[in-house]
Amino acid sequence: MHSVNLGLIGGGTVGSGVWTTLQRNGPLLGARLGVEFQISRVAVKSLEKARLVEFPESIVTDNWRSVVEDPAVQVVLELVGGKTVAREIAIRALELGKPVVTANKALLSAFGEELFATAARHGTNLYYEASVAGGIPIIKVIRESMVGNRILQIAGIVNGTCNYILTRMKLEGAEFSTVLRDAQRLGYAEAEPSLDIDGHDAAHKTGILASLAHGFWVRPETIHTEGIREVTPLDIQFADRLGYTIKLLGMVKELTWQTGENRGQRAIQIAVYPALVPNRHVLASVNHAFNAIAVSGDVVGETLYYGRGAGAEPTASSVLSDLADAALDLVHGCRRRVPPFVPHAREANLIPMAEVVSRYYVRLLVLDRPGVFAGVANILARAHIGISSIIQPEGHAGEVVPVILMIHDATNAVMQKVLIEIEQLPMIKSKPVMFRVEPFE
Ligand code: HSE
DSSP states (O other): OEEEEEEEEOOSHHHHHHHHHHHHHHHHHHHHHTEEEEEEEEEOSOSSSOOSSOOOTTTEESOHHHHHTOTTOOEEEEOOOSSHHHHHHHHHHHHTTOOEEEOOHHHHHHHHHHHHHHHHHTTOOEEOGGGTTTTSOHHHIIIIITTTSOEEEEEEEOOHHHHHHHHHHHHHOOOHHHHHHHHHHTTOSOSSTHHHHTSHHHHHHHHHHHHHHHSSOOOGGGSEEOOSTTOOHHHHHHHHHTTEEEEEEEEEEEEEOOSGGGTTOEEEEEEEEEEEEETTSGGGGOOTTEEEEEEEETTTEEEEEEEEOSSHHHHHHHHHHHHHHHHHHHHHOOOOOOOSSOTTOOGGGBOOGGGOEEEEEEEEEEEOOTTHHHHHHHHHHHTTOOEEEEEOOOOOTTSEEEEEEEEEEEEHHHHHHHHHHHHTSTTBOSOOEEEEEOOOO
16 A cells, blocks of 8 residues: 655644544545555644644644655645745645645635646646535536536536525525625635625636636636625515526636627636526525536536535545545656646637626616606617616605616626616616626527
8 A cells, every 4th residue: 555645734624624534534535546645744823723623743833844845745735725825835845846735716816827837847736626616526527527528608606605695685585794794603704705795706716717618827807706795685586586596606608709800709708797597597596605516518518516615524525536636646656637728728818898798687776757767768779778678666656766677688888888877867866786697598
């Protein structure tokens, strides 16, 4: 039996989860692979801090360098979170030719290109299954299992906090801020909740998936990102009446440029935004903190992956799967995996959100007076935008009431322009709110 020594860096929720899970399933994993795993060194931030598991004193240190550089450590598990120390750990380990396993999506999003290049230069691998959607094995699916497909679309519910908030808003009519507090209490939310609710965490994950699907590193600043702060219980109710559920989606779509000199050319849209998902589509019924990702390939059609996107054990499940790959690399000397990038793939194909054609749900707050619709309809007609339906709950003349418009296909740029014009009408009482509709046809 071969033995593989691991250096575990990080004693928080994920590090402790990996430790406990390896105690439980290490022998099973080892028997499957013909490898005996041993966590030979552990580095934590502070030796004083109380933690979820007691690491043996003989192997624990607060000096991560001593773990990474220990010649006996063969695989480094970077489980510290954050971007600064985590980057140093990963780079140093890769420079030493040691495979690195990470769960850190923010690190990958910011420094993925550098990390993969360092791994390639030093003939080793960077493994990151746990960085997207926790326990769902999505990296391997896109990178390896769908390697024979052209990836046409990825639609992912990849932020559990937002999904938890939107689910409770729908099921209980609860207010956003109340549910956010519960999500924080339950430990779903990031330390900085804006990372979740403003869509940044989802953008990190969506960028990682998009990179795998399209072969070039996606810089986070190129991802159009919107969060869920503007979604109200009213929107959720109206969407439901229209047959939809609002979800925060990470979207990676292959589409055709519809306007301008690129018209007809292939383009890739990468974005995160709250969208109306038809209730008939399975993503609409992914509730609470669960994640799900629908991936469509030109050969296989639509596939779906569902599970827990966060938490100690789901994350540990993915880390263990990476560990298995890293151990097999070491033991059998095969370090070649399906490469994460395609030579010559370029971000030039990225389409700016302004040029993307979508359908829309628009909420207006109007003074209920004769002529209000005519004003709105005129503006839309001048921009050649069709309305597919209108809902106005019964109110009393002179009151301020919500009006919901479902809008036919228009570019995002045209819609933004039109909404600015509508906002200036005297009977419009607040900034119009717009969400995209994803038809999943
Ligand atoms: N805050 C993240 C989420 C944790 O809510 O999905 C997992 O990345």
